[in-house]
Amino acid sequence: MADSxxxxxxxxxxxxxxxxxxxxxxxxxxRNPMLLxxxxxxGLLVVIAALVGxxxxxxxxxxxxxxxxxxxxxxxxxxxxPASTFNTIGAVNGIGGxxxxxxxxxxxxxxxxxxxxxxxxxxxxxxxxxxxxxxLSRFGTFTDLGSTHSATNDVYPxxxxxxxxxxxxxxxxxxxxxxxxxxxxxxxxxxxxxxRPTAQQNALIQKYDPKGTIPFIYxxxxxxxxxxxxxxxxxxxxxxxxxxxxxxxxxDQSIAILGTANQITAALCAQTGGRPGNVCSTxxxxxxxxxxxx
Amino acid sequence: xxxxxATDAPRPAGRPVPAWVIRAxxxxxxxxxxxxxxxxxxxxxxxxxxxxxxxxxxxxxxVTTSPQSYILGIPVAVLGLVFxxxxxxxxxxxxWRSPExxxxxxxxxxxxxxxxxxxxxxxxxxxxxxxxxxxxxxxxVVTIALFVVIVVGEALVEGAASAAPAx
Numbered sequence: 001m002a003d004s005x006x007x008x009x010x011x012x013x014x015x016x017x018x019x020x021x022x023x024x025x026x027x028x029x030x031r032n033p034m035l036l037x038x039x040x041x042x043g044l045l046v047v048i049a050a051l052v053g054x055x056x057x058x059x060x061x062x063x064x065x066x067x068x069x070x071x072x073x074x075x076x077x078x079x080x081x082p083a084s085t086f087n088t089i090g091a092v093n094g095i096g097g098x099x100x101x102x103x104x105x106x107x108x109x110x111x112x113x114x115x116x117x118x119x120x121x122x123x124x125x126x127x128x129x130x131x132x133x134x135x136l137s138r139f140g141t142f143t144d145l146g147s148t149h150s151a152t153n154d155v156y157p158x159x160x161x162x163x164x165x166x167x168x169x170x171x172x173x174x175x176x177x178x179x180x181x182x183x184x185x186x187x188x189x190x191x192x193x194x195x196r197p198t199a200q201q202n203a204l205i206q207k208y209d210p211k212g213t214i215p216f217i218y219x220x221x222x223x224x225x226x227x228x229x230x231x232x233x234x235x236x237x238x239x240x241x242x243x244x245x246x247x248x249x250x251x252d253q254s255i256a257i258l259g260t261a262n263q264i265t266a267a268l269c270a271q272t273g274g275r276p277g278n279v280c281s282t283x284x285x286x287x288x289x290x291x292x293x294x
Numbered sequence: 295x296x297x298x299x300a301t302d303a304p305r306p307a308g309r310p311v312p313a314w315v316i317r318a319x320x321x322x323x324x325x326x327x328x329x330x331x332x333x334x335x336x337x338x339x340x341x342x343x344x345x346x347x348x349x350x351x352x353x354x355x356x357v358t359t360s361p362q363s364y365i366l367g368i369p370v371a372v373l374g375l376v377f378x379x380x381x382x383x384x385x386x387x388x389x390w391r392s393p394e395x396x397x398x399x400x401x402x403x404x405x406x407x408x409x410x411x412x413x414x415x416x417x418x419x420x421x422x423x424x425x426x427x428x429x430x431x432x433x434x435v436v437t438i439a440l441f442v443v444i445v446v447g448e449a450l451v452e453g454a455a456s457a458a459p460a461x
Contacts, residue, residue: 080355278364
């Protein structure tokens with residue numbers, strides 16, 4: 001009796017052990033979805049960490065602080081004008097200096113080329129840089145924009161403005177070349193040369209404006225020479241005041257600068273094939289396009 | 295008299311979703327929705343400006359007025375708002391407990407789509423715009439956290455279902 005009990009117990013034990021060995025361990029099904037979830041989360045974090053790491057590696061370590069840069073708040077205000085503010089100003093009558101030009105528009109790196117040629121002493125260039133920076137910032141990003149003013153002994157003296165001398169511009173829609181020919185402080189009666197135009201830029205000047213008017217802004221299908229508005233409206237203002245005033249749509253500065261910026265934007269959109277759509281299809285730009293010279 | 299134990303209390307019908315998953319997803323959706331509303335309002339109005347630094351690496355306006363602030367012609371702020379409104383529907387207690395596979399797959403797909411968009415937007419901020427928007431980053435963090443809560447929540451529910459005895 002005792003023996004048979006023991007045998008039965010032994011068999012039951014063996015059966016139980018066999019079941020334990022052949023069955024899946026408890027919790028193995030539970031682990032799989034959790035492993036998948038953790039894998040997904042880790043994968044996502046790795047991708048984000050890789051992006052941040054690549055950016056950190058790309059940035060040069062502790063760049064030397066540059067002098068003569070435009071105040072960051074000014075660059076910010078001019079380069080981040082809301083579309084609604086541009087739309088409030090819309091197309092402005094009486095914007096001058098732009099003409100339609102013939103010839104195949106130039107490209108650089110597969111992108112339409114914009115060429116600015118001016119000088120730091122020039123008050124008309126000083127006025128024109130404000131709308132140009134505002135317009136180009138809708139297609140890309142400026143860095144290292146300088147701060148300067150027109151000559152003190154010329155008409156519209158000390159007009160506050162940016163300098164393109166060391167500025168860089170990155171855009172996936174446009175390529176930009178800038179030349180600041182001369183500084184704004186005369187030395188021995190002459191303005192000191194800053195940058196020389198390339199052969200291609202000289203050829204453009206010869207082709208479209210042999211008189212050599214500055215500012216000379218080549219927009220592919222259009223050319224802007226001279227100022228589009230009177231620099232007098234910037235007289236006595238600081239860069240901060242101009243930047244602030246141009247965002248207030250009730251001011252003369254806003255109407256002149258953003259009105260010109262809308263027209264330049266329309267000319268640029270004619271070059272980019274209407275890209276980006278969120279810029280080129282705004283009411284302000286479509287209205288300004290109708291004011292472009294025919 | 296025998297006191298009713300916790301196990302005797304009526305349990306909500308449907309999938310056994312941990313309460314913390316439902317609570318966490320609701321809180322995150324609420325934060326994301328509030329942020330998305332704020333970003334949308336500042337996108338369409340001029341008198342409300344984003345409370346954010348305006349210079350250096352942190353520059354909200356530079357990001358929200360950049361060409362990348364639109365996807366297929368639609369403002370990203372509006373897309374974010376729609377994203378969280380749909381999320382609000384997918385993360386209600388009823389939706390979490392729903393046995394319908396379609397609801398579950400839709401929530402998972404929404405979470406995956408959300409983080410894919412976040413990865414693109416982080417790329418655009420770091421490499422194309424060269425500036426970071428703090429309010430957008432909050433949306434990114436909330437979207438990633440929601441992804442974590444949803445995939446872990448689904449894994450827990452799935453695991454519990456697999457471990458439960460058949461019949």
